[in-house]
Amino acid sequence: KSKNGESPFATTQRFCKLMCPVTRLPKQPVYGINDWYFAYGNNSAKLIKEITALMTDLAPDTNNRPFSVIDAGWATYSPLLPGNGGFMDDFSKPNDKFKDMHQMVLDIEKLGMQPGLWTRPLCAKHDDPESLLLPSIPGRDDPKSPILDPTIDENLARIKYNMDTYKKWGYKLVKHDYTTYDIMGKWGFQMTNTLTAPGWRFHDKSRTTAEVINHLYHIIRETAGDMYIIGCNTMSHLSAGVFELNRIGDDTSGKEWDRTRKMGVNTLGFRLTQHNSFYAADGDCVGLTKDISWARNKQWMQLLAESGAPLFISPQPDAVGQEQKAFIKQCFAKAAKVQPTGEPLDWMTNPRPEKWKLNGREVMFDWS
Numbered sequence: 001k002s003k004n005g006e007s008p009f010a011t012t013q014r015f016c017k018l019m020c021p022v023t024r025l026p027k028q029p030v031y032g033i034n035d036w037y038f039a040y041g042n043n044s045a046k047l048i049k050e051i052t053a054l055m056t057d058l059a060p061d062t063n064n065r066p067f068s069v070i071d072a073g074w075a076t077y078s079p080l081l082p083g084n085g086g087f088m089d090d091f092s093k094p095n096d097k098f099k100d101m102h103q104m105v106l107d108i109e110k111l112g113m114q115p116g117l118w119t120r121p122l123c124a125k126h127d128d129p130e131s132l133l134l135p136s137i138p139g140r141d142d143p144k145s146p147i148l149d150p151t152i153d154e155n156l157a158r159i160k161y162n163m164d165t166y167k168k169w170g171y172k173l174v175k176h177d178y179t180t181y182d183i184m185g186k187w188g189f190q191m192t193n194t195l196t197a198p199g200w201r202f203h204d205k206s207r208t209t210a211e212v213i214n215h216l217y218h219i220i221r222e223t224a225g226d227m228y229i230i231g232c233n234t235m236s237h238l239s240a241g242v243f244e245l246n247r248i249g250d251d252t253s254g255k256e257w258d259r260t261r262k263m264g265v266n267t268l269g270f271r272l273t274q275h276n277s278f279y280a281a282d283g284d285c286v287g288l289t290k291d292i293s294w295a296r297n298k299q300w301m302q303l304l305a306e307s308g309a310p311l312f313i314s315p316q317p318d319a320v321g322q323e324q325k326a327f328i329k330q331c332f333a334k335a336a337k338v339q340p341t342g343e344p345l346d347w348m349t350n351p352r353p354e355k356w357k358l359n360g361r362e363v364m365f366d367w368s
Contacts, residue, residue, distance in 0.1 A: 009273060009343045016277035020240040025280060026228055030173070030245060030310045031335035032059075032066030032113060037254035037287030037314030041073040044097040049107055051315055056112040058329040061336035067173050068108045069116035069312070074098045078126035087145045089125045092162045105170035116173035116228075117166055121159045121220065122148045122182040134183070135199055147182045150216045151204035159216070163223040175230040175247075176220060183213065188250075210238065217242050230282060240278035245310060247282045248274070254287025254314055257296050261352050261367050264300060268309060269344040269353040275309060276341065282310045288324065289316040298327060299365045305331035306358040307342030 002011045033055050035043045052068040059066045074097070076090040094101045101117075108115040124133055124146040132155055134147045148155040166174050181187055185197035195209075202212060213235055221229060221242050231239045232247040239246045249267030253259035268283035275281035286301045304311040311331060320328075344353030345362070352367045 007343070008348070012273040013277065013341070016274050019237075020278050022241050023277060023279065024241055024244055025276060026244045028064040029308075029335060029338060030067060030228060030280060031332060032068055032116070032312060034069040034071055034116075034285050034312045034314050035073075036071035036118075037252065037285050038289045038316035038319075039071070039073065039314075040254075041071075043071065043073040045099065045104055045107070048104065049111065050317060052108055052111045052113050054317060054320060055313070055315055055328070058325055059112075059332045059336065060329065061333060064336045066113050066332060066336070067116040067312075068111075068113040069118065069173065069175060070098075070104070071118040071175075072120075072177075074101070074117070075119075087123075087126070088120070089123060089145070091119045091121075091123060092158075092165050101166075102169045109170075114172045115170060116175065117169075117171045118175045118177060119162065119166070120178045120182075121162070121176050121216070122150060122155075122179055124148045135201060149203045150179075150183065151202045151207065151212055156216070156219055159219060160223045163220060163227075167223075167225055167227055171227060173228040173230065174224060175232055176234075177232040179213070179216065180233045180235060183209070210235075213238055231279075236274070236278065240274075243279055245282050246279040247284060249284060252284040252287060252300075253292075254289040254316065255291045257292050260287065260292070260296075260300060265303070265352045265365075265367055268303065268307065268342075269347050269351075272307060272309065272341055272344070280310055282312070283307075285312040285314045287314050288319050289314070290319045294319075294324065296367075299367070301327065301331050302363075303342070303356065303358075303365065305334045306339060306363070307356070308339035309342070311335035 033051060035048060035051060039047060048068065048070055074094055075088040076093040076095050078087055078089040098104060105115045128146060132148060132152055134149045184195055185200055217238060229243040230245040230247060231243040234246060236246060248271040250263040252264040264283055271281050283304060286297055288297055313328065340359055343357040345355040345357055347353045354365050354367060356363050
């Protein structure tokens with residue numbers, strides 16, 4: 001129950017702490033850059049070095065350096081076999097655009113950022129035998145991409161090997177993605193009357209889905225050691241207290257502002273009550289591109305930077321001028337330090353809260 005004078009937001013924060021009494025959080029706030037929302041997989045070692053060099057001088061805090069997270073596009077692709085469109089399929093090896101992932105670590109660190117890496121743990125190789133795979137599910141967005149069954153020991157050993165490889169390469173943060181979709185065959189918004197697609201099953205039928213997912217998460221966590229883990233497309237309540245950070249919503253966008261309002265602003269407004277109770281709540285990136293006006297992205301960047309949530313920017317080089325650089329520098333300075341958790345003040349009546357309490361002051365945003 002609420003205490004006298006306590007807002008519903010603050011009451012919900014207390015409730016979240018009761019549900020997750022032990023939280024695993026990063027030692028310092030996590031922030032930085034991620035190439036996805038302008039490159040969308042068309043990245044390379046050259047591009048990562050370019051955007052890291054572009055942004056590193058905008059982070060003045062020498063005690064907590066930003067991360068440069070390499071998103072999808074770095075891993076080895078399957079050959080163009082009949083019925084296979086050349087999907088990424090070996091997340092233990094880089095493709096020709098990157099060649100040497102340890103060298104990539106050294107290059108990022110030399111430029112003054114901390115290296116991070118995206119991976120898809122349950123993505124199978126194009127030539128894996130069917131005995132290792134979950135059943136093919138009609139209606140998947142990418143039916144050509146086979147999925148590993150997480151109840152098979154050989155597959156879990158591969159996931160351990162890949163995580164251990166990233167650690168040996170020198171990455172300080174790993175973002176793992178797609179496990180819910182790969183296991184269930186559905187996105188969250190498709191889970192209406194059923195969680196799973198027809199025909200779905202595990203090889204091992206003796207354990208519940210939650211037990212299987214918990215086991216997978218703990219293998220990722222334990223193998224990662226001191227690397228930070230961002231869960232993405234994970235089960236939130238099973239990630240709580242396990243991963244330092246968790247993506248709390250679907251993708252924002254560097255192309256469609258309506259998507260950022262729906263998946264970013266809305267999500268942050270209704271999930272910040274879990275921030276630093278379950279994990280550091282990652283509301284996703286600012287897609288800083290020429291396709292979205294700076295007036296809009298500036299507000300989204302400000303909200304992330306001043307709310308205490310992790311701030312990640314996808315900086316399209318052509319969209320970063322002097323005005324953007326000056327504001328990014330301000331936001332990075334705030335994101336590098338612990339901030340009071342922002343509170344949406346109109347969340348009971350507005351699905352995209354516009355009125356916020358940030359650092360003790362009331363701030364109005366216009367998301368239209």
